[in-house]
Amino acid sequence: MEFETEDIHFAGGCLWGVQAFMTTLMGVTFTEAGRVNGTSPSIDSDYDGYAECVRTRFDPTVVSVEQLMVCFFEIIDPYSVNKQGPDAGEKYRTGVYSDRLTHLERAQAFIAARGDADRIAVEVLPLTNYVRSADAHQHRLARFPEDSCHIPEELLNKYRS
Numbered sequence: 001m002e003f004e005t006e007d008i009h010f011a012g013g014c015l016w017g018v019q020a021f022m023t024t025l026m027g028v029t030f031t032e033a034g035r036v037n038g039t040s041p042s043i044d045s046d047y048d049g050y051a052e053c054v055r056t057r058f059d060p061t062v063v064s065v066e067q068l069m070v071c072f073f074e075i076i077d078p079y080s081v082n083k084q085g086p087d088a089g090e091k092y093r094t095g096v097y098s099d100r101l102t103h104l105e106r107a108q109a110f111i112a113a114r115g116d117a118d119r120i121a122v123e124v125l126p127l128t129n130y131v132r133s134a135d136a137h138q139h140r141l142a143r144f145p146e147d148s149c150h151i152p153e154e155l156l157n158k159y160r161s
Contacts, residue, residue, distance in 0.1 A: 001007045003059050003061055004032070004057060004060075005029055005030070005057045005058060005059055006057070006059075006100065006103070007035075007055055007056065007057050007058075007099075008056050008065065008068065008070050008096065008097070008100075008103050009036050009053045009054065009055050009056065009095075009096070009097040009098065009127060009130065010053060010054050010060070010068075010095075010096060010097045011051035011052060011053040011054075011089045011093060011094055011096075011097070011123075012054075012072060012084060012093040012094050012149055013052070013076065013083075013084025013087050013094070013150050014052060014084065014139050014149060014150055015033045015052040015053060015054055015133065015137065016033070016140040016147065017028040017035070017075070017141065017149030017150055017151035018053075018075065018151070018154065019032075019033050019053060019054045019138075019140070019141075020054050020137060020139070020140075020141040020142060020149070020151070020156050021071070021075050021127075021155065021156055021159075022054050022071075022161045023139070023142075024111065024156070024157070024158070024159040025058075025060045025063065025068070025071055025159050026062060026063060026159065027058050027060075027062030027063025027067075028056055028058050028063065028068075029055070029057050029058060029059055030055075030056075030057035030124070031054050031055065031056055031057070031139075032054065032055040032132055032133075032138065033052075033054055033055075033132070033133040033137045033138050033139075033140070034053055034054070034055055034129070034131055034133050035050035035051065035053065035055075035091070035132075035133065036050060036051050036053040036054055036095070036097050036127065036129070036130050037049070037050065037051060037095075037104065037125060037127065037128050037129060037137070038050030038051075038098060038129060038131070039063055048095045049090065049093070050091055050096055050131070051090070051091055051093050052091050052092060052133075053095070053097065053130075054069055055130065055132075056068065063104075064152075065102075065103050065106040065107060065110075066106060066109075066110050069106075069107055069110040070095070070110075070113075071159070072096070074155060074158070075151045075155055076094050077094075078094065078119075078120050078122050079120065079121055080094070080121060080139055081093070081118050081121045083144065084150050085149075085150020085151075086150060087108075087150060088102060093121075093123065093159045094121060094122045094123065095122060095123035095124065095125060095126055096122065096123070096124045096125075097123075097124075097125055097126070097127040097130075098126070098127055099126065099127045101126075104124055104125070104126065107124045110123050111124065124149055141156070145151045
């Protein structure tokens with residue numbers, strides 16, 4: 001039986017670790033490193049407002065947006081503005097982006113239910129544009145495990161089977 005996958009984009013600081021983590025989650029069928037919601041059609045001019053992100057394709061019959069949000073919140077500091085680990089700047093902001101209103105509503109409801117929503121710095125916005133990162137950034141930590149990442153090793157391996 002064939003299933004219909006859906007895409008949601010997660011920005012959580014440096015995209016290398018976010019991609020490595022998302023790839024391990026059950027129900028995630030594809031990930032791609034990229035940039036989201038910038039103000040230019042390319043990422044050539046110092047990112048022009050883009051956030052580093054991971055396009056995450058998932059099977060909604062296996063994993064829900066809420067479950068993805070739980071996992072995403074494990075690898076980020078949701079209170080930090082434009083900074084995750086040692087990476088600082090607008091391009092390292094945290095966010096959830098989608099062209100599906102239901103994804104955004106579910107992400108917003110997840111945050112609202114936490115009890116600390118007024119302190120959360122995670123954007124939840126419609127996807128306005130997405131640019132795929134160069135091949136050098138795709139699955140970087142899988143190819144170069146010695147590279148560093150702000151996500152602790154135990155979290156990168158938490159859901160690996």
